[in-house]
Amino acid sequence: MKTNKKTGGLAGITAGETELCTVGKEGAGLTYCGYDIYDLVDNASFEEVAYLLLRGSPPSSDELMRYKEKLKRMRDLPGELKKVLEMIPENTHPMDVLRTGVSFLGNCEPEDKNFSDQKEVADRLLSCLPSILLYWHRYHKNGIKIDLATDEDSISGHFLHLLHGRSPSELHRKTLDTTLILYAEHEFNASTFTGRVITATLSDIHSAITGAIGALRGSLHGGANEAAMELIEQFDSPESAIDGVKLMLKNKDKIMGFGHRVYTTSDPRNSVNKKMSKILSEEKNDKKLFAVSEAIEDLMWKEKGLFANADFFAASVYHFMGIPTYLFTPIFVCSRITGWSAHVIEQRKNNKLIRPAAEYVGPSLMKWPSKN
Numbered sequence: 001m002k003t004n005k006k007t008g009g010l011a012g013i014t015a016g017e018t019e020l021c022t023v024g025k026e027g028a029g030l031t032y033c034g035y036d037i038y039d040l041v042d043n044a045s046f047e048e049v050a051y052l053l054l055r056g057s058p059p060s061s062d063e064l065m066r067y068k069e070k071l072k073r074m075r076d077l078p079g080e081l082k083k084v085l086e087m088i089p090e091n092t093h094p095m096d097v098l099r100t101g102v103s104f105l106g107n108c109e110p111e112d113k114n115f116s117d118q119k120e121v122a123d124r125l126l127s128c129l130p131s132i133l134l135y136w137h138r139y140h141k142n143g144i145k146i147d148l149a150t151d152e153d154s155i156s157g158h159f160l161h162l163l164h165g166r167s168p169s170e171l172h173r174k175t176l177d178t179t180l181i182l183y184a185e186h187e188f189n190a191s192t193f194t195g196r197v198i199t200a201t202l203s204d205i206h207s208a209i210t211g212a213i214g215a216l217r218g219s220l221h222g223g224a225n226e227a228a229m230e231l232i233e234q235f236d237s238p239e240s241a242i243d244g245v246k247l248m249l250k251n252k253d254k255i256m257g258f259g260h261r262v263y264t265t266s267d268p269r270n271s272v273n274k275k276m277s278k279i280l281s282e283e284k285n286d287k288k289l290f291a292v293s294e295a296i297e298d299l300m301w302k303e304k305g306l307f308a309n310a311d312f313f314a315a316s317v318y319h320f321m322g323i324p325t326y327l328f329t330p331i332f333v334c335s336r337i338t339g340w341s342a343h344v345i346e347q348r349k350n351n352k353l354i355r356p357a358a359e360y361v362g363p364s365l366m367k368w369p370s371k372n
């Protein structure tokens with residue numbers, strides 16, 4: 001069966017309304033609740049962006065202080081969830097750990113039947129996703145049950161502290177914070193739409209987020225940052241990268257971290273990630289990874305007119321901060337939880353079951369074969 005070119009993958013179809021985000025809109029680019037992404041990266045913290053998405057306007061300094069204190073208080077996990085995380089096998093992909101973790105948390109702390117605590121649940125998830133991920137990671141990799149209470153005021157600092165067992169440098173904390181801002185929201189992408197479809201049935205927020213994590217996991221979506229890392233670390237030099245990628249293109253392979261369904265000439269998040277990757281490569285005195293990435297970026301533009309998306313340089317950024325590759329897509333979850341939850345709340349404000357129609361292309365009506 002051939003994909004219908006007009007409706008394949010719902011490309012170009014407007015499937016609903018949102019006040020949360022514009023993606024690639026002429027004259028606007030990427031905005032969250034009316035604020036340009038570059039303005040947010042330069043002037044806001046991830047917690048301020050989370051507050052903006054979940055409450056619709058930026059926090060005052062008092063509100064921000066209280067919000068950060070609240071998120072800090074919500075970091076610990078129920079004992080039952082810690083036990084479940086200890087039981088999840090070591091070789092599980094951490095995206096599956098997060099999927100199970102969120103679903104199980106929904107058993108321990110279910111959302112109110114009339115959704116009156118939806119913002120509390122959203123804040124709880126925002127606060128404790130790094131704890132779920134890194135409790136499991138450190139338990140299985142280092143054999144220790146880490147203390148989930150750190151002194152770090154920010155989610156980025158808390159994440160890096162739990163991962164490495166010490167307070168991060170300000171450069172690393174700020175860099176992770178910036179990638180969290182960049183990943184926070186992106187309109188009706190596949191995982192967000194999944195979450196909205198689940199929400200529209202009047203299901204609970206844990207179900208919507210669990211489904212969204214499942215959608216984000218794939219390499220055509222969030223999984224691309226891990227696939228991009230696997231690509232760039234194969235090559236020893238820009239020259240070998242050029243030869244290797246040319247061969248992949250000849251074989252019609254997809255080059256992960258390139259192309260986009262909505263953007264046509266560039267992804268506005270890429271220039272920020274690329275700049276951070278260069279700064280960290282200089283800090284690490286790395287002569288290879290950034291140069292290889294840049295060579296692939298140039299080649300893809302020249303050969304295919306395809307540009308690097310947010311995931312491509314995010315890969316080297318995370319690698320330079322000592323983050324294992326399999327935690328890259330889970331970091332995306334720790335950020336996108338804000339956008340997903342904001343969409344759950346928005347969907348509920350003016351809900352209608354999402355149930356599109358399909359064009360039938362199967363056989364015409366037949367008689368069931370007779371048993372005699």
Ligand code: COA
Binds near residue numbers: 222224259260261311
């Ligand atoms: N590498 C090589 N070729 C690519 C490509 C890539 N990353 N992305 C698109 N193309 C090519 C396709 O092969 C196709 O060529 P064809 O017309 O000769 O068959 C054409 O460009 C259109 O691609 P298609 O996959 O149909 O576009 P889409 O809108 O459905 O896909 C993506 C968008 C993001 C899924 C796609 O660009 C992709 O798979 N990228 C890699 C995964 C990735 O980085 N995902 C993260 C997105 S933020």
